[in-house]
Amino acid sequence: MTSERAYHHGNLRSALLERAWEVVDADGADSLSLRQLARDVGVSHGASARHFRDKQALLDAIAIEGFVRLNSALADAAAEPGSFSERFGSAGGAYVGFAVAHPAILSVMYTAKHHPDASAELVGLSHVSMAALVALVETGQEAGEIRPGSAEEQALVAFAAVHGVATLATDDLLNGVPWQDAAHATISFVWRGLSA
Incomplete structure (x- = not known):
């Protein structure tokens, strides 16, 4: 067969x-x-x-695939032509877009990475996007577009804001505001805080 x-x-x-x-x-x-x-x-x-x-091994594999796809989408968005702020916005929009398109997958990704049996591959992949965001902030600082300071701290605040609006969107807590508008407003606000 x-x-x-x-x-x-x-x-x-x-x-x-x-x-x-x-x-x-x-x-x-x-x-x-x-x-x-x-x-x-x-x-x-x-x-x-x-x-x-077992089921957990399968969830681990789904989470790995999810992080591979998410990391790829973020890398593609950050590499788009345009100004630094546009690329930053594209990456944030890509994250929220992935979350809205695959809310259950994103939930599995973050739950599985904290499971005691999470594979080293999964844990490693789960840190790729944050490392890339830190590198993006450092690049912006070197170009004089992002204010000086801890790139790790600034990346964490940016991630928290973008993940937060993604969670509001996937939990249907935006009171009818289209997720694209909420994401744009959030990312723009974060950018103003980071901008030199």
Whole structure:
């Protein structure tokens, strides 16, 4: 069968992870079942267990994929042509956009990274975007566009503000304000605080 052939070619892990992403993205982590996942991709539970020993291992893998995608989106936004403030705004908008598009995935990402069994890969990937934000602030300081001071502290405040508006958007607490407008207002306010 196709699924068995895919398994023998090493594609079962990818198929399981892709289906798990879809389930969590649509219905949240509580709706994820390893047995149902195996049925969805047409293999035995035993075959799926060879790739994910338990649900937590699968959530870890979803979180890794989430951080890979988020980190890539942020890096792409920060590398766009334009002024430093525009690139800063694009990166912030990319974060909020990811959160709004994938709220359940983002929740899994942050929950899984704090789990005692979180893999070293997951923990490492979860720190990439903050390290990139610190580097972005340092670049802005070197260019004279961001005021002097601790780049780590400034990056933390910027992240807290952007993550905060993302959380308000995903929890539907913006009182009808479009998330794009709330994100723009928040990022603009943060930028004014950072700007030299």
